[in-house]
Amino acid sequence: MIKWFSAFILSILVHALIFLIYSFLDSVQEETTDRKITNVSFVQPEKKDTNTKKPTEKKDINTKKPTIPELIKEPEKKTIKDLDKYLTEEQDQETFNKKLDKVEQISAQVIKDIESIWIRPNNIKKGMYAEFNLTIDRLGNIDNFNIKRSSGSDTFDRAAMNAIKKYKKIKYIKNVDEETYRIYFANFTLRFKPE
Amino acid sequence: MIRIFYLIFINLVLHSELILEITESANQPVKIAVLQKNDSSFKGQEIVNIISNDLKRTGEFEVLGLDQLLSIPLNESEVIQRDWLLLDVDSIIFIETKETDNSLDINYSIFNVSYNDTEDKRKVLGLPDSIRQSSHYVSDGIYEFFFGIKGISATKLMYVTKNSDIYRLMVSDADGFNEQVLLKSNKSIISPAWSSDAKDIAYVSFENNRAQVFIQNLESGNRELILSSSSSVSSPAWSPNKKFLALTSTMDGNSEIYLIELKTKKISRLTENSSIDTEPAWSTDGRKIIFTSDRAGSPQIYEIDIRTKIKRRLTTEGNYNARASYLNKNEIVFVHRGTENFNIAKLNLKTRNLEVLTSTQNDESPCIAPNGNVIIYATKDGSLSYLAGVNISSKVKFRLPALYGELKEPAWSPFLR
Numbered sequence: 250m251i252k253w254f255s256a257f258i259l260s261i262l263v264h265a266l267i268f269l270i271y272s273f274l275d276s277v278q279e280e281t282t283d284r285k286i287t288n289v290s291f292v293q294p295e296k297k298d299t300n301t302k303k304p305t306e307k308k309d310i311n312t313k314k315p316t317i318p319e320l321i322k323e324p325e326k327k328t329i330k331d332l333d334k335y336l337t338e339e340q341d342q343e344t345f346n347k348k349l350d351k352v353e354q355i356s357a358q359v360i361k362d363i364e365s366i367w368i369r370p371n372n373i374k375k376g377m378y379a380e381f382n383l384t385i386d387r388l389g390n391i392d393n394f395n396i397k398r399s400s401g402s403d404t405f406d407r408a409a410m411n412a413i414k415k416y417k418k419i420k421y422i423k424n425v426d427e428e429t430y431r432i433y434f435a436n437f438t439l440r441f442k443p444e
Numbered sequence: 445m446i447r448i449f450y451l452i453f454i455n456l457v458l459h460s461e462l463i464l465e466i467t468e469s470a471n472q473p474v475k476i477a478v479l480q481k482n483d484s485s486f487k488g489q490e491i492v493n494i495i496s497n498d499l500k501r502t503g504e505f506e507v508l509g510l511d512q513l514l515s516i517p518l519n520e521s522e523v524i525q526r527d528w529l530l531l532d533v534d535s536i537i538f539i540e541t542k543e544t545d546n547s548l549d550i551n552y553s554i555f556n557v558s559y560n561d562t563e564d565k566r567k568v569l570g571l572p573d574s575i576r577q578s579s580h581y582v583s584d585g586i587y588e589f590f591f592g593i594k595g596i597s598a599t600k601l602m603y604v605t606k607n608s609d610i611y612r613l614m615v616s617d618a619d620g621f622n623e624q625v626l627l628k629s630n631k632s633i634i635s636p637a638w639s640s641d642a643k644d645i646a647y648v649s650f651e652n653n654r655a656q657v658f659i660q661n662l663e664s665g666n667r668e669l670i671l672s673s674s675s676s677v678s679s680p681a682w683s684p685n686k687k688f689l690a691l692t693s694t695m696d697g698n699s700e701i702y703l704i705e706l707k708t709k710k711i712s713r714l715t716e717n718s719s720i721d722t723e724p725a726w727s728t729d730g731r732k733i734i735f736t737s738d739r740a741g742s743p744q745i746y747e748i749d750i751r752t753k754i755k756r757r758l759t760t761e762g763n764y765n766a767r768a769s770y771l772n773k774n775e776i777v778f779v780h781r782g783t784e785n786f787n788i789a790k791l792n793l794k795t796r797n798l799e800v801l802t803s804t805q806n807d808e809s810p811c812i813a814p815n816g817n818v819i820i821y822a823t824k825d826g827s828l829s830y831l832a833g834v835n836i837s838s839k840v841k842f843r844l845p846a847l848y849g850e851l852k853e854p855a856w857s858p859f860l861r
Contacts, residue, residue, distance in 0.1 A: 363464075363466050364468045404592035405592065414558040415534075433462045438461065439463075
């Protein structure tokens with residue numbers, strides 16, 4: 250009789266223990282799923298199943314266990330490890346963007362300036378364009394220019410060259426840093442392509 | 445619109461190429477000065493004045509007067525570049541006249557101020573009594589050097605004047621000088637048209653109390669009645685090969701377009717319907733004709749293929765579109781009324797883009813210069829009828845001086861040489 254009673258108590262204790270352990274683990278999992286918002290939707294139905302299919306749920310819990318620390322810790326570790334590198338990259342990108350903005354500003358200004366000088370001829374045909382290589386010194390003076398692609402019309406090429414010759418100096422160049430000057434403006438192409 | 449093209453950075457540090465694309469141009473004219481070279485003479489100054497006026501009239505040149513200059517060089521070697529750069533002058537044109545008993549030749553050179561060098565040297569051979577025409581050829585050479593298409597100073601204009609109820613068919617240089625009367629009548633004269641070689645003209649005269657088409661040789665003055673018929677014949681247009689004349693006639697009871705072969709006088713009918721079809725104009729290749737028809741209820745422009753007789757309507761915008769001519773293969777010019785005013789408009793047949801070119805109110809009879817860049821038309825200011833013009837590329841509008849009470853029906857000659 251005592252054996253049966255002891256077995257009964259033990260059984261209750263074991264079940265209670267199982268219930269407690271499951272409840273504990275379940276709460277931990279809910280915490281993690283809160284962080285990964287995308288998982289919330291499928292966590293809720295599983296929670297209901299835990300009451301009816303305990304053994305299988307245990308397996309599920311066990312299989313999910315390794316994923317929990319992964320979800321929490323892995324990104325943190327990565328972030329911490331790559332933080333310096335990430336910040337440096339971000340800083341580089343910002344500097345690069347600033348340079349690009351500057352290049353774009355100067356380019357737009359140069360286009361506007363030459364647009365106000367260029368008197369285009371009347372013999373323009375569809376798709377006609379001419380390209381010129383420009384060499385600019387550190388102060389922005391147009392040191393040299395030569396034709397890279399002729400339009401096929403002497404008049405068109407001449408009118409474009411007159412505009413370049415008249416422009417003489419890109420005054421904005423002296424304000425850019427050495428690297429921007431060297432990469433973008435020391436040599437560049439000017440294309441005359443009427444719309 | 446300005447566009448900037450960056451070739452994307454293949455390597456941030458090592459390689460990058462910047463391409464700046466210029467798509468718009470300045471609306472300013474080419475700034476020049478026209479000077480006599482080496483020694484000045486009265487005749488030389490006359491030539492300089494004619495050339496300066498020709499270039500100014502295009503609206504595409506700003507010609508500085510002597511009083512605006514900082515220094516007056518006698519030749520290229522005397523040019524002080526700084527003076528000309530200060531004035532923002534693009535080029536100096538040096539004119540040298542060489543006259544003998546039998547000839548008057550004009551040498552001209554184009555000196556580029558930015559390069560401080562002569563860019564081009566040319567010569568026009570002429571006769572002592574043809575100063576104006578030789579000067580016009582110089583102007584056209586200068587225009588072509590800068591703008592790549594032929595100038596029109598050395599062409600002629602034909603028009604009709606009305607003064608004290610007398611009609612005169614006149615021809616003059618493009619600048620209005622050298623006017624000559626071709627026909628004088630107390631009855632109306634309309635629709636003058638040049639043949640493609642500028643040796644003959646055609647026009648409509650009402651001298652016999654009905655519209656009749658005549659052709660007239662400019663050298664001999666001989667004229668010939670085309671199509672002696674009791675019905676009205678009007679709107680003559682020479683084919684580019686000068687073999688045919690397209691015209692409008694009511695010979696079959698209704699206004700239709702006909703072709704007449706000038707050698708054989710053979711007539712063929714192009715249009716056939718109960719509406720009014722009129723004002724034919726040839727395409728540059730002579731394969732098509734555009735005309736005005738009210739078959740859709742209001743005057744609109746139609747095109748007909750001469751070989752296949754297939755027609756198509758070209759204009760859809762506006763309740764009045766008439767008197768069309770081909771500007772080139774893809775564009776036509778005509779009188780257009782959008783809402784109230786009659787203006788000269790241009791339609792691109794490919795893009796369907798319609799551009800109103802004039803800002804006056806009662807414009808009619810547009811005619812296109814042989815270089816396709818200037819349109820002259822008749823317009824009215826109160827009771828005064830005069831000729832006005834518009835430059836297609838520079839958009840500059842101008843007005844021809846009116847010496848008569850009424851001046852209308854302009855027709856621009858083809859290139860004369």
